[in-house]
Each structure stands twice: as C-alpha cells, then as structure tokens.
Amino acid sequence: MTYNLTGKRIALLATDEFEDSELTEPQTAIEEAGASVDIISNHDDTIKGKDGTIVPVTATVEQVNAENYDGLLLPGGVANPDAMRQNVAAVNFIRAFFETNKPVAAICHAPWLLIEAEVVEGRTLTSWPSLKTDLLNAGANWVDEEVVVDNGLVTSRKPDDIPAFSAKAIEEFAEGIHS
Numbered sequence: 001m002t003y004n005l006t007g008k009r010i011a012l013l014a015t016d017e018f019e020d021s022e023l024t025e026p027q028t029a030i031e032e033a034g035a036s037v038d039i040i041s042n043h044d045d046t047i048k049g050k051d052g053t054i055v056p057v058t059a060t061v062e063q064v065n066a067e068n069y070d071g072l073l074l075p076g077g078v079a080n081p082d083a084m085r086q087n088v089a090a091v092n093f094i095r096a097f098f099e100t101n102k103p104v105a106a107i108c109h110a111p112w113l114l115i116e117a118e119v120v121e122g123r124t125l126t127s128w129p130s131l132k133t134d135l136l137n138a139g140a141n142w143v144d145e146e147v148v149v150d151n152g153l154v155t156s157r158k159p160d161d162i163p164a165f166s167a168k169a170i171e172e173f174a175e176g177i178h179s
Contacts, residue, residue, distance in 0.1 A: 003174035005035035010173060011069040013040045013061065013090060013113075017079030020049035021159045022107050026073055029166035035173065037073070040064055042087050050077055061089045066096035071173040076108025076128065085116035095119060101177045105154040105169035107161065111135060114153075124148055125155040152178035 010030055014023055027037050038058035041047050046054050066072070072094065074081070084090045095117040097104050106114060111127040112134065114120045121139030126148045135142045147156045147164040154172050156165035172178075 001171075003033055003170050005030060005033040005170060005173055008035040008070040008173055009068065010035045010037045010071045010073055011040050011064065011066070011093075012037050012073040012075070013084065013093065014047055014055075014075050015042050015080055015083050016047050017050045017077050017083070018047065018075045019077035019080070019108055019159065020051040020053040021162060022075035022077065022110075023049065023055065024053060025162045026075070026105070026107070026166045026169060030073065030170060030173065033170045033174075035070070038064070038069070040093070042084060042090060050079070061087060061093050064093065066093055066100065066102070069097075069102070070176065071103040071105070071169075072097045073169065074104065074106040074110035074113055076106075076110045078109050081109045081112040085113050091116050101152060101179060103152040103154070103169075103172035103175065103178065105165065105172065107156045107165050108158055111140075111155060115140075123150045123153060125150060125153060126157050127155060128157055 041057045098119040115138045124141040154168045
C-alpha cells in the first residue's frame, strides 16, 4: 500500500557521526512520500555522517518544539545517539513525541535515545544487538526482528533493514497520532 505524507512535517534528530544510510535513505523515502523533513541537531550549519555525508541543519534542538511536527525520525550510528542522549533539550524533544502519542521511528543505536527519554518501559522493540541488555534493563521487551511496530514506535536493527524500516515509518507517520 502507498501512503501519502503530503502536508506532514517530520523532525529528523541527528548530529555528527550518524550512520549515513540510516539518515539519507529514510529521509529520501519520507520526502518521496510527500512529507517535509527538518534536520534538527545540537548545533547549526551542517552535520557529517561517519562515511562523510554532509547534511544541512534546519534548526537546533533548542529552537524547535515537538508540537510543530507530525513524527520523529532517529537514525543510528554509535556516536550520534551517544552524543544526543547527553543533550537535555534533545531528550526532552524526544519525550514530547511520546507524551503526545506521535509516531517515532528509531533504527540501530538510536534506541539509546529512547532509553534516556525513559519511554521504552513495557514496549516491544528491536535495535542493534548490543543494545539488547540496555533495553531490557530499561523495561523494554527486545526482539530480534527486521522491523517492529509498537503503538506508533517503529524500530529496526541495522542498515539492511532500511527498506522495511522506511516503509513502516511512512505508514505510522501517515496514521498520525496513536492512542
């Protein structure tokens, strides 16, 4: 099924050392479905992926409010979510999407951000395998699957999962707020 995201505005939260394909491929798929994607970071100008992709930043996390977005996309890479989970404004921004039941898509190491935002307890999700213990300790139910959807939260394990991840993220963003 094809979903139309025309009129939807998606926040993509990332900083330097993101996993290039986990940012660019879902971003492209979401934009091709009709949404606009804003790159939100902990600093302005540009961010650089671990493989060298340069992405212009739309706004800093201190300048934005989750109420202005229809969904949130969190790419992985090890250093990217590790840096962002230490940013209080970023953690609060993420938590605000869960408080308003807006869809969130997180891949690979990005669930570290969800742990920091204290939003995984009781949820079923997947991630890069090394996060399994962290997620279990935070009260999540971890499974090793290509893509998992739990009430608007989409998670995947790695770059090989991007096609399934992007498709489910688009579906959840199209559905909108989840009760």
